[in-house]
Amino acid sequence: MIHMEGVGLVYPDGTRALRSIDLHIERGEFCFLVGASGSGKSSLLGLIYRDFVPTEGRVVVAGQDVAALPRRMVPYLRRQVGVVFQDFRLLPDKTVWENVGFALDVLGSGRKEKHHKVPISLELVGLADKSDAFPHQLSGGEQQRVSIARALVNAPPVLLADEPTGNVDPDVSWDIVQLLANIAQRDTTVVVGTHDKYIVDRMRKRVINLVQGAIVRDAKQGGSYDGT
Amino acid sequence: MERSGLDFILLETWTAIRRNLLITFAAIGNMAVSLAILGAFVVGAINLDYMAGVQAKSVFISVYLEDEANAGDIEAELHGDLRVEKTEFVSKQEALQEWAEMTGVDPEALKIIHNPLPDIVRVKVTDPDDMAAVAELAQQMPGVEEASYSRSVFDKLLILSHGIKVSGLVLGLLLVAGTMLIVSTTIRLTIYARRREIRIMQLVGATNWFIRAPLLFEGAFQGIVGGLLAAIVLIIGYVYLHSYLADSLKFIKIVYSAQFLTAFALGLILAGALFGTAGAFISANRYLSEA
Numbered sequence: 001m002i003h004m005e006g007v008g009l010v011y012p013d014g015t016r017a018l019r020s021i022d023l024h025i026e027r028g029e030f031c032f033l034v035g036a037s038g039s040g041k042s043s044l045l046g047l048i049y050r051d052f053v054p055t056e057g058r059v060v061v062a063g064q065d066v067a068a069l070p071r072r073m074v075p076y077l078r079r080q081v082g083v084v085f086q087d088f089r090l091l092p093d094k095t096v097w098e099n100v101g102f103a104l105d106v107l108g109s110g111r112k113e114k115h116h117k118v119p120i121s122l123e124l125v126g127l128a129d130k131s132d133a134f135p136h137q138l139s140g141g142e143q144q145r146v147s148i149a150r151a152l153v154n155a156p157p158v159l160l161a162d163e164p165t166g167n168v169d170p171d172v173s174w175d176i177v178q179l180l181a182n183i184a185q186r187d188t189t190v191v192v193g194t195h196d197k198y199i200v201d202r203m204r205k206r207v208i209n210l211v212q213g214a215i216v217r218d219a220k221q222g223g224s225y226d227g228t
Numbered sequence: 229m230e231r232s233g234l235d236f237i238l239l240e241t242w243t244a245i246r247r248n249l250l251i252t253f254a255a256i257g258n259m260a261v262s263l264a265i266l267g268a269f270v271v272g273a274i275n276l277d278y279m280a281g282v283q284a285k286s287v288f289i290s291v292y293l294e295d296e297a298n299a300g301d302i303e304a305e306l307h308g309d310l311r312v313e314k315t316e317f318v319s320k321q322e323a324l325q326e327w328a329e330m331t332g333v334d335p336e337a338l339k340i341i342h343n344p345l346p347d348i349v350r351v352k353v354t355d356p357d358d359m360a361a362v363a364e365l366a367q368q369m370p371g372v373e374e375a376s377y378s379r380s381v382f383d384k385l386l387i388l389s390h391g392i393k394v395s396g397l398v399l400g401l402l403l404v405a406g407t408m409l410i411v412s413t414t415i416r417l418t419i420y421a422r423r424r425e426i427r428i429m430q431l432v433g434a435t436n437w438f439i440r441a442p443l444l445f446e447g448a449f450q451g452i453v454g455g456l457l458a459a460i461v462l463i464i465g466y467v468y469l470h471s472y473l474a475d476s477l478k479f480i481k482i483v484y485s486a487q488f489l490t491a492f493a494l495g496l497i498l499a500g501a502l503f504g505t506a507g508a509f510i511s512a513n514r515y516l517s518e519a
Contacts, residue, residue, distance in 0.1 A: 049431070072436070079433035089428055106434035108233045154432070 001027040001158060001189040002048055007057035009043055009213075017043035018213040021057070025191065027157065030184035032200050033193040034225055035210035041193035044210065045160045048191070049081040050074050062157055079107065082151030082159045086166035088143045090135040090150075096122070097131040100150045107154065121153040125179060141172030148179065152188075159183060161192045165199065173199055181205070197225040240442035244418045245449060252450060255414040259454025259500055260461070262403040267462045267496050269396030275482045276389035289351040289363045289377040297371025303349045306366060311358040318348040332478050346373060404503055407454075411447050411507030418446060419515050426515075436516050443512040444505050451504020455497035462496070463489055 007021040018040045025031060033041050046052040047059050050066050059066040062080045069077060090099050100118050109117075122128045125145040135143055144164055151159055161180055165173035177192065177199050184190040194200065200207055200223075207223030209216050217227050245252050291306070293299055299317055307315045318326070323345040328335045353362050359377055366375035419426065429439050470484050 075430075075433040075435045077433070078431060083431055089424070089431075091425060091428065102428065103432040105236045106429045106432055106438055108236075108438065110233070150432070 001025055001029070001062060002191070003058075003060040004047070005058045007047065007054045007059055009040075009047065009052055010055045016213060017052075018047075018054075021215055023208065023215065023218075025189055027189055028184060028187045029206065030181050030190045031192070031206035031208060032203070032223070033191055033208050033210065034195060034200055036195060039210040040213040041195075041210055042162050043213070045083075045162050045191065045193050048158065048160055049078055049083055079154055080156045080158060082154070082156040084144070084147050084151050084159070084161040084164050086163035088135070088140075088147045088167070090143055090146055092135055095132050095134055096127060096138070096146050096149075099135070099146055100153050103150045103153050117153050117155075121149040124152065124183075125149045139172070140168040141176060144168055144176055145179065148176075148183075152183065156188070158189045158191075161190070161194075163194055164192060165194060165196055170198070174202070177203065200225040237438070237441045237445065241445040241449065244422065244442060244446050247421055248414060248417055251414050251417055252446075255410050255450045256454045256457070258410045259407050259451055259504065260457035262407040263455050263458035263496050263500055263503075264461055266396075266400045266403055266499070267458055267492070269392065269400060270495075271462070271466065271492065273389060273393045273396055276392055278483050279481070280389055287352075287359070287377065289353070289359060289366065289375055291349040291351060291366045291369075291375045292373045293347045293349065294371050294373045295346065297347075299347055299349065302366075302369055302371055305369065306349060306351050306362075309362065309365070311353050311355070311362055313352045313354045315352075316350040318350060320345045320347050323348055330479050408503050408507035408510065411450055411504050412511040414450065415443050415447055415508040415511040416515070418443060419511060439516065440509075440512045444508045447504040447506075447508025448501045449504070451500035451502065451507075452497055453500075454504070455500025458500070459493035459496040463493060 002023070002025040004021050004023040007018060007023075008016070009018040010016050021044065033044060035041055043052060047054055047066065048061055050069065053067050061077065064073075064077055066077065091102065094102060097118060100121055101114050104114050104117060119128060119131075122131060125148050127142060127145050127149065130138065130142065130146075135146065138146065144167070148159075148161075148164075159180070164180065165176050168176060173196060180190050180192055181203065204222040204224075206221060207217070207219045207225065207227075209218070209225075209227065219227065291302065293302065303315050303317050306312055320343050324338055324343050325335060327333075327345070328338055349366075351362060351366065353359055363375045363377055366372055426439055466484075466489070470482060473480050473482060
């Protein structure tokens, strides 16, 4: 589902973010991308939803060569890749229902489709009863669930989460990651960038470890944060 | 909550307009003033063109005769010239009558004054270029007081019309550029206010056209309302000018018909829509190509 070959990324200011990345993530796989701040987690995730274009190598997502993708095709790639951020990125003047529906609105979806898909997505993240609440009325964990519901409403084959637990309480973090793991069970490829050692060690999933923009370890199964 | 596609775009447009109400008014006002000035120049040029055309059809040499001259001989001699298309004798009484009609003076009132006008032979030449030579010839004839032609008026009208067109075009372009700048600034404020929304739209895979559409509609809205205001002001002014001319200056004829006024108003609104959309397009594209 996600395939990288000899990928490097240098920012316009000359900073090298990633070097010789080789990576293959299967359909429906769940994996952690770990490393200290500045190790290149966000850059690597950004390559997958084409926030960045690799300066070297090849990135293939859902069968599409991301670097070779014409600009006008980028939106269609992004419809196949849901993204969740540390800061939720919800619209404060819209309700939970509207925030999730917004992702369908901008694709020009009809009302019928929305009324079908939004409740399913909210049900999945366990927020069906908070449809009419505004983001400021929710806890951090709930807000993150809304953003997950929004990322999933269009049923993308890939879900990326960049520090999804960074702004939520530790006990809620575990629920969020559990939710993401459940989503992977539904045949969605899930990649979670995090530096939450506790969670990574407890999940015993595949762990890809980045140090200074390079993969130093890729523990296929039952991995831990620091390889111990 | 329940909306989709175009509904969604229109609602986003309306939200943006409401959010920037003050600056929207400023942009609309600016657009209206610019388009009104531009429109005034266009309508001025159209009318000067029209007047020049009317003049061109009626250019002739007026040969003013001395009181004791033999009008028949002079007319015959001029008519015999190959360059002359036709001649017409206008007696001093007829000349006075014409003048009275043209200026709207009651002909009855003229009876009590001494007629100061001379007899006139009007000479129409085939080629306007021969005008000067024929006028010179007539001038030399015995019994001719003066031979003159309205060519100079005609020429001046053409120069004036040309001048108005050029200065109108230059000023118009400057105004259009300024207007588009104002609109694009307004749209930039909208973009700034909506940058989070736009970022989310980009992340969930909205096409650039979908992101751009509400911005373009906002620019078009400002242009259309500005054009409408300009059209209302100009048409009221024009109708007033027309009735004033019809009352007091009958010899000045301006283009005036419902068809002309409608086309003019639609033109202004269309121009507003075009400039507004173009201004929005500039800002939207600049932002989207950076992001």
